[in-house]
Amino acid sequence: MTSIDYQKYNKRMKMFKVGRKAGVQIVMTLLAIVILYPFVMALGVSVKSPMEALLSPETFPTEFHFENYAEAWEIMDYPTIFLNTTFITVAGVLGIVFITGLAGYVIAWSRCKRFYNFIYVFFLCGMMVPFYTALVPLVKLMSDLHLTNSRLGMVIYYWGRNVPMAVFLYVGFIRGISGEIMEAAEIDGANRWSIYWRIMFPLMKPITSTILILDGMSLWNDFLFPRMMLTKSALRTISLSQYYFTGELGTQYHLAFSAYILTMLPIMIAYFCLQKYIIKGVASGAVKG
Amino acid sequence: MDLSKRNRFSFSEFLFVVPALVFYLVFVVYPLLGGIFYSLTDWNGISPGFNFIGLDNYINLAHDEYVLGPLWNSVIFAFVSMILLNVFGLLFAVGLDNVAGKSFYRALFYLPSVLGSLIVGYIFSFLFTVPFSEFGKMIGWEALANNALGDPDLALAMGCFVATWKGVGWYMVIYIAGLQNVDRSLHEAAIIDGASAWKRFWSVTFPLIAPAFTINMILSVERAFKEYDLMFSLTGGGPGRASELLSMTIYNESFTNKRAGYGSALGVILFLIIVAVTLIQLAMLRRRENDIN
Amino acid sequence: MKSVLKMFVSLLVILLIAVPVFANGSTEGGNGDxxxxxxxxxxxxxxxxxxxxxxxxxxxxxxxxxxxxxxxxxxxxxxxxxxxxxxxxxxxxxxxxxxxxxxxxxxxxxxxxxxxxxxxxxxxxxxxxxxxxxxxxxxxLITEGVAITVNNEVIKEAGIVLDETHYPRCFSEFLEMLDQLVAAGIQYPIAIAGKDASSVTSFAFQYIYQVIYGKDPNWYANLLRGEHTWNDELYLDMFEKYGQLKPYISPNCLGMDQNGVYRAVISGESPIMFGALNVVASIRQIAPDLDVLCLPSCFTDDPADQTIILGYGxxxxxxxxxxxxxxxxxxxxxxxxxxxxxxxxxxxxxxxATKENHVNSDPANDIVTYIMQNETLPVSPMYSRQWIPGVKEVMKTAQQNWFAGADAQTVCDEIQAQHDRLVAANPDWVKNFLDTYTEK
Missing domain, CATH: 3.40.190.10 (Periplasmic binding protein-like II)
Structure with a gap:
C-alpha cells in the first residue's frame, strides 16, 4: 500500500466510523426504548381509575390514582411477603455458600485427588437434572420430611438444589488460587478449619459474591415449587403473591399493575444499587466456568 | 515429604464435604432416582398403590401426539431462543463497545434479567392483548392486531421474543466480558492488513470470545428446556396447546391429569435431552475452539 | 477481605434474629387460642x-x-x-x-x-x-346457571326490548337479534374470550345441556358406553350452529382474555357474552350501575324446546x-x-341455593329469577358431575383450534381422541360412573 492510498483509506475509514457510530447510537437508543416500554406501560396502568384501566389502558393516564398502590399493598399484605421472600433468599444463599464453600475447598485442594474428582463430577451431574424430572418424588419427599408449608423447609430444599452450580463455581475458582499461601499455613500446623476461615474464605470473596448474586436472584424469583409447598397465605413469597394477585384481581388492571410494580421494586432497587457487582458477578460466574 | 501419607484419605477432611453431599443426595439425587422409579409405574400420584409396568410409559409416549407436540415446541423454543439470545447478546455487546453512555445502556439492557419470568409473562400478556394489538391495528399488521398470543402459529414465536427481551442482557454481559479479552492492537493490525470486518471478527475476535460463546450456547438451550414460568404466565400453553412446553406437560400430566408415572417418564426424557444437548454442544464447541487456536 | 467477613457475620446475625421470628410456618398460629x-x-x-x-x-x-x-x-x-x-x-x-x-x-x-x-x-x-x-x-351455596349476558343499554338503543316475557326463544330469534344489532352499527355483537377456558367453551356446554340432552337425556352415559361419539352428527351439529354465529364474533377473539370480554361488553363494542350467571359480579366491580341482563340460552330450533340451564353451582x-x-x-x-x-x-x-336468605338480587338476574319462580321454562340441569376429569381442557383446546380455522370434523375427531385418552387413563372413574348411573 502506498502512503497516499493509506491516507485516503484512513480518511474513508474515519468517515465510515463516524457514520457508524451515529447509527449505532440511534439503534441503541431505540433498543433502550424497547426495554423500557413495558415498565412505562405498567406504571401508566397502575395509576388509572378502574374504568379507565379497563377501557383504555394503553393511553397516558388522564388522572392519577396513587391510592391504587395503597390498596394493592394492603391486599397483598406487602410487609409479610417481603419479609418471607427476604428470609428465604438470605437464609438460602448463606447456607449454600457455607456448605458449598467448604466442599469446594476440599475438592479443589485435597491430595486425595481421585476420590474428590469423582465427588466433583458427581456434583456436576446435578446441574443437568431438570426440576420437573424429580417433581413427583420431590413433593412426596417434602411431605414425608414435614417440610411443607414452612419457610425453613423451602430454605433447606434450596440448600440441596443449588449445590451443584455453587460447587462448580467454587472449585473452578479455588483451583486458580496460588498454592503457596496454603502450603505455608499447613506447615505452620494450623488445622483445616481455621485455614479455611482465616485464609481461604477471604480469598474466595469474588466468587462468593458471584454465588450470592446468582443464587439470590434465582431464589428470590422462584415460583413453581413454592407454589406447591407454601399454601398458607401467611407464608407467601413475592412471586406467589404475583400469581395469586393475578388470579384473584387480574381482571382489575389498575390494582394488578400496582401490585406488579410494588413487587418488582425490591429487586430493581437492589439491582440499581448493586448493579456493578451484579453484572461483574454474572460475567465472572459464567466465564470462569 | 512422605507423599503417600498425604495422599491418603482423611476423614476429617471428608467432613467438609459431608453437608453439601447430604443435601445434594437428599434433594437432587434421591428425587431423580425416585422419578426414574415412578416412570416405570402407573402411579396416579395420590393413591397409595401402583403397578410396576416396565417400559410401557416410554413405549406409549413415543407415539403419543399429546406429548410429542409439546416436545417439539420445546425443541423449537430452545433452538430459536438460543439463536436469538446469542445473536442479539453478541450484537448488543459489540454495539455497546463504542457508544456514548455505555454503562448506562449496559445496565438498562440487563435490567429485565433480574425480574422473575412470571411477572414478565403477566406484563407481556397484557401488552399483547391491548397496546400491541392497538399498534397492530394502526400499522395494519393483522397478526399483531388480533393479539399474536392468540394465534396458534405465532404464540410460540412470541414466547421466544419475550424470552429474548428478558434474557438478552444476561448473554450480552457475558459477551462483553469475553470481548474485554480482545486486544485492540490486534484489531487495528488486521484493519491495516485490509481484512474485511467479517474476517476480522472470525479470525481475531471470535477465538477470544469462544469460551463465552460455549457457555452461552449451553446455558441458553438448557434454560429454554427448563422454562416454565414464562410460558405459563404469558400464554398458559395456548391457544389450544400451541405453545405448551414439555415442562408444562410434565406438570399437567403429573397433577392435573393425575398420571404421575407417565409424567415422571416425560421428566426422564427431558433429563436425557438436557444431558444429550449439553454433551453434544460441549464436544462440538470444544473442537471448534481447538480448530481455531 | 475483612469487610466481606463483616458482611457475612452481620447477615448471619440478622438471620439468627429472623429465624425465631419466622419459625417453622406450620406451627404458626398454633398457640392454642x-x-x-x-x-x-x-x-x-x-x-x-x-x-x-x-x-x-x-x-x-x-x-x-x-x-x-x-x-x-x-x-x-x-x-x-x-x-x-x-x-x-x-x-x-x-x-x-x-x-x-x-x-x-x-x-x-x-x-x-x-x-x-x-x-x-x-x-x-x-x-x-x-x-x-x-x-x-x-x-x-349457589344456584348457578349458564346463560347469555347482555349490555342492555346497547340493546335498547338498537330498538330491542328485553323483559320477563320478551327474550329470544330459539336459535333463529337469536340470529334475528344479532342482525338487528349489526343493522344498528355493531359489527361484532358477540364477545368471546378465546384465551379463557370458561368463555371459549361456554357456548358448547350450553348447547350440550340444552340441545343435545334435549334429544338424548342420557347422552354422556351413552357416549361412555360407545353409543355416541364426539364426532357423530349430534355433536357436529353444535359446530354448525357455532359457525352461524362466527360472523358475529370478532375475528380477534382468540387473543382475548376474560378482561377483553368485559371491556367489550361494558363499552358496548360487543354487547353480548356467553357465560355463567356469576360474570355479572365481575362486571359490577368495574361498572356498578350498568344495565346488564342475563337471558336464558336459546339454541334449540323450536321455541317449545327452550329450557333454562340451572343447577347447584x-x-x-x-x-x-x-x-x-x-x-x-x-x-x-x-x-x-x-x-x-x-x-x-x-x-x-x-x-x-339456601332455602332462607334475604339477598338483594341483582337486577341483571330479573329475567332468570322470574323464569325460576314462575317456572315459565323447564330446567335443563348442568350435568357437571357427568364429565370425566380433564374434559374441560380438551374442550378448550378444541374450541380454540376451531376458532383458529380447523374444520369441525377435524376438531371433533381430536376431541374424540383426547376423550378416549382420558377414558383409558381413568378406567375406574368410568366404571364407577356407569355402575351408579340412573337412567333419565
Missing part, C-alpha cells in the same frame, strides 16, 4: 367467603380465615392434586360441583356432611350431583384431614344460615 381455617376457593367466590367470615368473626374472635384463591376450576383441581400429594390439604374448599369433587369424596379426602344438619337449608335440586355413596360431600366442602373439624362445621353452618348466605350472596351477586 386462635384457630385458622385454611380455605381454598375459586377466586370469583373469594369475596363472598371473606365477607361472610368477617361477620362470623365478630361472634367468633378466636377464628381466623386464610383464603387461598384459584383462578379457574382446572387450576383448582391441579392445586388440589399437588396438595394431596404433599399432604397439605386445606381445611375447607369451595369449587364447582362436579366429578372431581366426587372423586375426592370417593378417596376419603372429604368429611361427609350428612350428620351436620346443614343440608336441611338447601333448596331442592338434583341432589345426585352432591352425593357420594348416599351421603353429601358438599354444601351447594359452587359447593363448600370440609376436608377429612382437618385438625379443626368442629370449627369448620360451625363456619359452614353459618354460611348455610340465612344471615351468612345473605352476606355471601350480596357480595358475589349470585342466586343462592
Amino acid at each position: 386462635t384457630k385458622t381455617i385454611t380455605f381454598l376457593s375459586l377466586s370469583t367466590q373469594g369475596n363472598g367467603i371473606k365477607a361472610a367470615f368477617e361477620e362470623y368473626q365478630k361472634t367468633h374472635p378466636d377464628v381466623e380465615l386464610d383464603l387461598v384463591p384459584c383462578t379457574t376450576v382446572t387450576d383448582f383441581e391441579t392445586v388440589m392434586t399437588g396438595y394431596i400429594a404433599a399432604g397439605t390439604l386445606p381445611d375447607m374448599y369451595l369449587t364447582q360441583i362436579g366429578a372431581v369433587q366426587q372423586e375426592y369424596a370417593a378417596n376419603g379426602y372429604v368429611r361427609m356432611l350428612g350428620d351436620t344438619g346443614v343440608m336441611e337449608n338447601v333448596v331442592p335440586g338434583d341432589s345426585e350431583t352432591i352425593m357420594y355413596n348416599g351421603d353429601y360431600f358438599t354444601f351447594p 359452587d359447593g363448600v366442602s370440609i376436608c377429612s384431614t382437618t385438625d379443626i373439624p368442629d370449627v369448620c362445621i360451625d363456619f359452614l353452618k353459618y354460611l348455610a344460615s340465612d344471615e351468612g348466605s345473605t352476606i355471601y350472596g350480596n357480595a358475589t351477586q349470585s342466586i343462592l
Whole structure:
C-alpha cells in the first residue's frame, strides 16, 4: 500500500466510523426504548381509575390514582411477603455458600485427588437434572420430611438444589488460587478449619459474591415449587403473591399493575444499587466456568 | 515429604464435604432416582398403590401426539431462543463497545434479567392483548392486531421474543466480558492488513470470545428446556396447546391429569435431552475452539 | 477481605434474629387460642367467603380465615392434586360441583356432611350431583346457571326490548337479534374470550345441556358406553350452529382474555357474552350501575324446546384431614344460615341455593329469577358431575383450534381422541360412573 492510498483509506475509514457510530447510537437508543416500554406501560396502568384501566389502558393516564398502590399493598399484605421472600433468599444463599464453600475447598485442594474428582463430577451431574424430572418424588419427599408449608423447609430444599452450580463455581475458582499461601499455613500446623476461615474464605470473596448474586436472584424469583409447598397465605413469597394477585384481581388492571410494580421494586432497587457487582458477578460466574 | 501419607484419605477432611453431599443426595439425587422409579409405574400420584409396568410409559409416549407436540415446541423454543439470545447478546455487546453512555445502556439492557419470568409473562400478556394489538391495528399488521398470543402459529414465536427481551442482557454481559479479552492492537493490525470486518471478527475476535460463546450456547438451550414460568404466565400453553412446553406437560400430566408415572417418564426424557444437548454442544464447541487456536 | 467477613457475620446475625421470628410456618398460629381455617376457593367466590367470615368473626374472635384463591376450576383441581400429594390439604374448599369433587369424596379426602344438619337449608335440586355413596360431600351455596349476558343499554338503543316475557326463544330469534344489532352499527355483537377456558367453551356446554340432552337425556352415559361419539352428527351439529354465529364474533377473539370480554361488553363494542350467571359480579366491580341482563340460552330450533340451564353451582366442602373439624362445621353452618348466605350472596351477586336468605338480587338476574319462580321454562340441569376429569381442557383446546380455522370434523375427531385418552387413563372413574348411573 502506498502512503497516499493509506491516507485516503484512513480518511474513508474515519468517515465510515463516524457514520457508524451515529447509527449505532440511534439503534441503541431505540433498543433502550424497547426495554423500557413495558415498565412505562405498567406504571401508566397502575395509576388509572378502574374504568379507565379497563377501557383504555394503553393511553397516558388522564388522572392519577396513587391510592391504587395503597390498596394493592394492603391486599397483598406487602410487609409479610417481603419479609418471607427476604428470609428465604438470605437464609438460602448463606447456607449454600457455607456448605458449598467448604466442599469446594476440599475438592479443589485435597491430595486425595481421585476420590474428590469423582465427588466433583458427581456434583456436576446435578446441574443437568431438570426440576420437573424429580417433581413427583420431590413433593412426596417434602411431605414425608414435614417440610411443607414452612419457610425453613423451602430454605433447606434450596440448600440441596443449588449445590451443584455453587460447587462448580467454587472449585473452578479455588483451583486458580496460588498454592503457596496454603502450603505455608499447613506447615505452620494450623488445622483445616481455621485455614479455611482465616485464609481461604477471604480469598474466595469474588466468587462468593458471584454465588450470592446468582443464587439470590434465582431464589428470590422462584415460583413453581413454592407454589406447591407454601399454601398458607401467611407464608407467601413475592412471586406467589404475583400469581395469586393475578388470579384473584387480574381482571382489575389498575390494582394488578400496582401490585406488579410494588413487587418488582425490591429487586430493581437492589439491582440499581448493586448493579456493578451484579453484572461483574454474572460475567465472572459464567466465564470462569 | 512422605507423599503417600498425604495422599491418603482423611476423614476429617471428608467432613467438609459431608453437608453439601447430604443435601445434594437428599434433594437432587434421591428425587431423580425416585422419578426414574415412578416412570416405570402407573402411579396416579395420590393413591397409595401402583403397578410396576416396565417400559410401557416410554413405549406409549413415543407415539403419543399429546406429548410429542409439546416436545417439539420445546425443541423449537430452545433452538430459536438460543439463536436469538446469542445473536442479539453478541450484537448488543459489540454495539455497546463504542457508544456514548455505555454503562448506562449496559445496565438498562440487563435490567429485565433480574425480574422473575412470571411477572414478565403477566406484563407481556397484557401488552399483547391491548397496546400491541392497538399498534397492530394502526400499522395494519393483522397478526399483531388480533393479539399474536392468540394465534396458534405465532404464540410460540412470541414466547421466544419475550424470552429474548428478558434474557438478552444476561448473554450480552457475558459477551462483553469475553470481548474485554480482545486486544485492540490486534484489531487495528488486521484493519491495516485490509481484512474485511467479517474476517476480522472470525479470525481475531471470535477465538477470544469462544469460551463465552460455549457457555452461552449451553446455558441458553438448557434454560429454554427448563422454562416454565414464562410460558405459563404469558400464554398458559395456548391457544389450544400451541405453545405448551414439555415442562408444562410434565406438570399437567403429573397433577392435573393425575398420571404421575407417565409424567415422571416425560421428566426422564427431558433429563436425557438436557444431558444429550449439553454433551453434544460441549464436544462440538470444544473442537471448534481447538480448530481455531 | 475483612469487610466481606463483616458482611457475612452481620447477615448471619440478622438471620439468627429472623429465624425465631419466622419459625417453622406450620406451627404458626398454633398457640392454642386462635384457630385458622385454611380455605381454598375459586377466586370469583373469594369475596363472598371473606365477607361472610368477617361477620362470623365478630361472634367468633378466636377464628381466623386464610383464603387461598384459584383462578379457574382446572387450576383448582391441579392445586388440589399437588396438595394431596404433599399432604397439605386445606381445611375447607369451595369449587364447582362436579366429578372431581366426587372423586375426592370417593378417596376419603372429604368429611361427609350428612350428620351436620346443614343440608336441611338447601333448596331442592338434583341432589345426585352432591352425593357420594348416599351421603353429601358438599354444601351447594349457589344456584348457578349458564346463560347469555347482555349490555342492555346497547340493546335498547338498537330498538330491542328485553323483559320477563320478551327474550329470544330459539336459535333463529337469536340470529334475528344479532342482525338487528349489526343493522344498528355493531359489527361484532358477540364477545368471546378465546384465551379463557370458561368463555371459549361456554357456548358448547350450553348447547350440550340444552340441545343435545334435549334429544338424548342420557347422552354422556351413552357416549361412555360407545353409543355416541364426539364426532357423530349430534355433536357436529353444535359446530354448525357455532359457525352461524362466527360472523358475529370478532375475528380477534382468540387473543382475548376474560378482561377483553368485559371491556367489550361494558363499552358496548360487543354487547353480548356467553357465560355463567356469576360474570355479572365481575362486571359490577368495574361498572356498578350498568344495565346488564342475563337471558336464558336459546339454541334449540323450536321455541317449545327452550329450557333454562340451572343447577347447584359452587359447593363448600370440609376436608377429612382437618385438625379443626368442629370449627369448620360451625363456619359452614353459618354460611348455610340465612344471615351468612345473605352476606355471601350480596357480595358475589349470585342466586343462592339456601332455602332462607334475604339477598338483594341483582337486577341483571330479573329475567332468570322470574323464569325460576314462575317456572315459565323447564330446567335443563348442568350435568357437571357427568364429565370425566380433564374434559374441560380438551374442550378448550378444541374450541380454540376451531376458532383458529380447523374444520369441525377435524376438531371433533381430536376431541374424540383426547376423550378416549382420558377414558383409558381413568378406567375406574368410568366404571364407577356407569355402575351408579340412573337412567333419565
